[in-house]
Amino acid sequence: MINESNYHIFLDDFVAGLLDEALEMEFVAFLDQHPGILEEETLEESNEHLAPAFQASLKKEIPLNASHIDEYLVASMEGDLSSKQESDLKGFLEKNPQFFRNKELIALTKIEADLSISYDGKSALKKRPVFYLYTRWAASAAAVFILGMMLFRFLGNNGLPTEEIAGNFFPDISPIELPAVTISAIPKHVTQEDAFVAATVNSRIPNPKPSDIQRKHETIPQQVQNQELPDYTMEAHQLAKLELLPVAISAPSIPLDDQASNNTELTVFQWAYKKLRGKMGVPERVVPEKEIPQDMANIVLAKVAPIFQVQPNDGGSLIRIGGIEISRRSAH
Amino acid sequence: MNVTEYNLCVEQLSDRVYRFALKSLKDKDHSHDIVQDSFEKLWLKKEGIEYSKAKSYLFTTAYNKMVDFWRREKFRGEAENLEETFSYEPQQYSGLKPIINKALDKLPEVQRTVLMLRDYEGYDYAEIGNICDLTDSQVKVYIYRARLAMKNYLGSLQAVLG
Numbered sequence: 001m002i003n004e005s006n007y008h009i010f011l012d013d014f015v016a017g018l019l020d021e022a023l024e025m026e027f028v029a030f031l032d033q034h035p036g037i038l039e040e041e042t043l044e045e046s047n048e049h050l051a052p053a054f055q056a057s058l059k060k061e062i063p064l065n066a067s068h069i070d071e072y073l074v075a076s077m078e079g080d081l082s083s084k085q086e087s088d089l090k091g092f093l094e095k096n097p098q099f100f101r102n103k104e105l106i107a108l109t110k111i112e113a114d115l116s117i118s119y120d121g122k123s124a125l126k127k128r129p130v131f132y133l134y135t136r137w138a139a140s141a142a143a144v145f146i147l148g149m150m151l152f153r154f155l156g157n158n159g160l161p162t163e164e165i166a167g168n169f170f171p172d173i174s175p176i177e178l179p180a181v182t183i184s185a186i187p188k189h190v191t192q193e194d195a196f197v198a199a200t201v202n203s204r205i206p207n208p209k210p211s212d213i214q215r216k217h218e219t220i221p222q223q224v225q226n227q228e229l230p231d232y233t234m235e236a237h238q239l240a241k242l243e244l245l246p247v248a249i250s251a252p253s254i255p256l257d258d259q260a261s262n263n264t265e266l267t268v269f270q271w272a273y274k275k276l277r278g279k280m281g282v283p284e285r286v287v288p289e290k291e292i293p294q295d296m297a298n299i300v301l302a303k304v305a306p307i308f309q310v311q312p313n314d315g316g317s318l319i320r321i322g323g324i325e326i327s328r329r330s331a332h
Numbered sequence: 333m334n335v336t337e338y339n340l341c342v343e344q345l346s347d348r349v350y351r352f353a354l355k356s357l358k359d360k361d362h363s364h365d366i367v368q369d370s371f372e373k374l375w376l377k378k379e380g381i382e383y384s385k386a387k388s389y390l391f392t393t394a395y396n397k398m399v400d401f402w403r404r405e406k407f408r409g410e411a412e413n414l415e416e417t418f419s420y421e422p423q424q425y426s427g428l429k430p431i432i433n434k435a436l437d438k439l440p441e442v443q444r445t446v447l448m449l450r451d452y453e454g455y456d457y458a459e460i461g462n463i464c465d466l467t468d469s470q471v472k473v474y475i476y477r478a479r480l481a482m483k484n485y486l487g488s489l490q491a492v493l494g
Contacts, residue, residue: 021440025470032469074479080472102483108428109482111436113452119350121364125342125371127335283365 002030064092069099073106124286337383338375345387346371349394352448356398356441366401370394391453392463395445402441431489435482443478446471 002010002023007030010019014027064072064085069092075081076089093099277284333341346367353363370393374386381389436444442464449460457468457475464471 025466025473028469028473029467032467070480070483071476074476077479078472078475101487105483105486106479108432108486109435109447109479111432111447111451113348113351113448114355117347117351117354119346119364119367121368122342122346125346125368126339127375283361285364285368 002026004034007034064088066096066099069096070102070106073099073103077106077110121286333378333381333383333386335378337386338378341374341383341386341390342371345390348387348453349390352391352452353394353398355436355448356445357401362401366394366397369397387453388459388463391449395463398445431486432482435485438485439478439481442466443474443481446474447478450475 010027019027072089349370350363350367353366357363370390373393374390446460446464449455449463457471460471461468
């Protein structure tokens with residue numbers, strides 16, 4: 001560490017250009033922070049012996065002569081010269097035309113990017129905008145309940161112990177064999193006090209077992225219970241689009257969400273597979289869904305459900321499905 | 333930064349970050365990973381990053397990951413073999429371009445990096461210093477050194493070729 005008490009040790013070697021690159025850089029940084037030292041040490045006298053490349057950093061003016069012409073030319077290309085210096089340089093070159101070759105060579109060091117190289121994964125990097133659905137707070141809380149119910153139905157919960165419920169999360173079947181939930185199965189009223197609001201799995205567990213899934217229940221406020229609910233058909237459809245739930249669309253009149261149907265962005269499925277690759281020790285990379293191997297797809301599907309989370313939020317709720325967030329806010 | 337601005341960054345900057353990484357690492361897979369990781373980090377921090385600062389943030393993140401890569405490769409003692417394992421095959425250029433590329437490849441990593449940020453992206457010394465964690469003077473010295481080294485290499489070739 002070069003400081004004010006020991007810089008003398010390095011000064012002579014620096015002037016002679018004998019420091020290694022790391023020390024030279026450290027010394028330059030030190031001089032930067034202590035500009036008075038240059039004057040104190042009267043470096044002017046020994047400047048001619050400085051390593052040429054450092055002239056530019058130590059002095060505002062590079063001497064214009066044959067031995068420093070390259071630094072001067074670089075300074076010119078970098079726009080570091082004053083108009084007078086530029087004029088001096090022009091005059092010097094006219095008097096010494098042999099240095100035009102140096103100028104040409106230095107001009108060649110201006111590199112250009114190869115614009116033919118492009119990144120082909122843009123669409124996978126882009127994100128879906130957050131959806132804000134303005135509903136009453138109570139309806140938002142009820143929506144949490146509905147989504148929880150949908151998951152329960154999906155899991156076939158009949159009051160089974162937690163581990164048994166979780167066991168249904170990991171059926172070794174292909175995605176197309178999973179039971180479908182019809183949209184008409186969404187209940188119209190809040191009828192239970194206890195709502196399943198989240199299922200999470202510790203991401204640090206490399207191969208989570210069903211018992212690793214943590215569930216969280218919340219009590220639905222009394223004023224929400226038995227309240228008639230808005231139609232959540234679209235939300236259910238959205239979840240189906242995200243492949244979170246295999247929903248059988250029984251109502252053909254349901255309009256497709258243009259944004260969802262046209263999007264070329266990261267799906268939950270892709271996101272989950274990317275994370276799975278990371279857990280398996282291969283580079284995390286987004287790949288098209290059709291390129292995900294079938295056996296991997298089964299594992300991915302089993303892991304998507306546990307990352308579905310619903311959290312109460314200020315004046316609403318926040319639903320996280322992988323990297324996608326759906327924020328619900330009550331209207332005021 | 334909002335989602336729209338983030339997506340705009342992807343559209344405008346992913347190619348640039350990729351070129352920057354690919355030119356430095358000469359490894360398509362790792363360069364791909366660096367772009368993905370950089371944008372993922374940007375996405376996670378988007379609330380605290382203004383759109384106008386996103387480019388600098390991306391290049392800083394990418395550079396730090398490149399440094400990690402270099403350290404890892406050196407630690408494994410594979411640096412000497414990289415030339416053989418590189419998966420990046422530059423396009424066939426005509427004229428001086430391959431020679432200039434070779435001169436660039438011969439530079440130390442840090443000199444090559446600051447030169448690319450300077451010429452490809454048009455950053456000034458201070459901006460490059462922020463990205464690479466160097467002082468303005470250090471950046472300037474590296475750029476001068478890089479240009480002089482390239483000039484000498486090109487000059488020596490010209491002398492040989494007549």
